[in-house]
Amino acid sequence: MKKRYFVIGVIIVAVATAGVWSFPLWHTAYLLQNLAKSESLECQIQVTLNQEGLFKGQKQLLHLLSRILKTEETDCLNWQAVGYTAGRKGYVRIYCDVLQEPVTEIYFSKDDTLVNVRMLYEVLQRNFVKEYPILGYMLPEWKYGTYISLDQVQDIFQVDIKEIFQQNSFGNLTGQGFWKSLILLNRMERHRTKDGGWKFETVWNDYHTVLLIEREKQETGFKIEGTDREKTQKIAEFSFSLSPGEEEAVIFPESLMKTEEIAQFQKLWQALSEFTEGR
Secondary structure, three states, X not given: OHHHHHXXXXXXXXXXXXXXXXHHHHHHHHHHHHHHOOOEEEEXXXXXXXXXXXXXXXXXXXXHHHHHHOOOXXXXXXXXXXXXXXXXXXXXXXXXXXXXXXXXXXXXXXOOEEEEHHHHHHHHXXXXXXXXXXXXXXXXXXXXXXXXXXXXXXXXXXXXXXXXXXXXXXXXXXXXXXXXXXXXXXXXXXXXXXXXXXXXXXXXXXXXXXXXXXXXOOEEEEEEEEEEOOOOOOEEEEEEEEEEOOOOOOOOOOOEOOHHHHHHHHHHXXXXXXXHHHO
C-alpha cells in the first residue's frame, strides 16, 4: 500500500512539475492567440537598414534622400511605422529619424497597398526649399492625385522596396494558431524578465530574435526584436510591437493618381534626382 501511495505521489509531483514548467508556454501561446483575434490592433515597427546590404537602386535612393535633406546617409537608415489594423486592413504613418514630421502614410490590405506620394513630395519639397532657397521655389506645387500603389512607387523611384521586407515578414508570427504558437515557443530559450514576465529567444532567419509579452494598464502587448547576427541582411535591426487598440475602420482613399499624372511626376522626380546628384 505504501509503495502504491509513493508511486501516486511521484506521479503527482511529476505532473505538477511539468505543469509549472510548461505554464509559461501555454499562457504565452494563449495570449498570442487572443491578440491575433482582436478586432483592432495598434502597431509600431522600427527598422534600421544595413547600408552595405542594400542593392544598387536602394543605395541610390538612400543617397538621393540624404542629398535633398543635406545630411549623412547614415542618418537616413532608421525608419518607423506607426498605425493600426482593423479587420483585414491597416494604416501606418512612416517616419525617418532625420525628420520630425511623417514622410508618408500607407493604407494596406492583403490585396492592395496605397502610398501617399503627395505627402512624400511635399515633405521633400519643403526641405529642398530650406537647403536650396532660390532653386527650391522653382519646384511646382502638387497638382495630381494623392495615392499610388506600392508597385507604382517602385517604378517611379526605381527601387525594390518589397524585397527588403520579404525575408523579414516577422509580423506573420502573430497569425499562428494556438498549437503552432505553442510548438514555436517550445523551441525557444526562455528567461525571466525583471518585471517577472517571460521572454523567449531563438535564431530566426539569421536574426537573434527575442519575443516579449508586455502588460500595460491590464492590456497585453506583443513585441519582437531582432538583430542580424552576420551583418549581411538588408535590415540590421528591427522591433515589431502589437497591442489591442480601439475599433476604428480603415477606409481606403479614393484620390488616386492617373496614369498620365504618374508619368509626369516620374519625369519631375527624374529631373530633381539629376539636379541633386549634380550638386
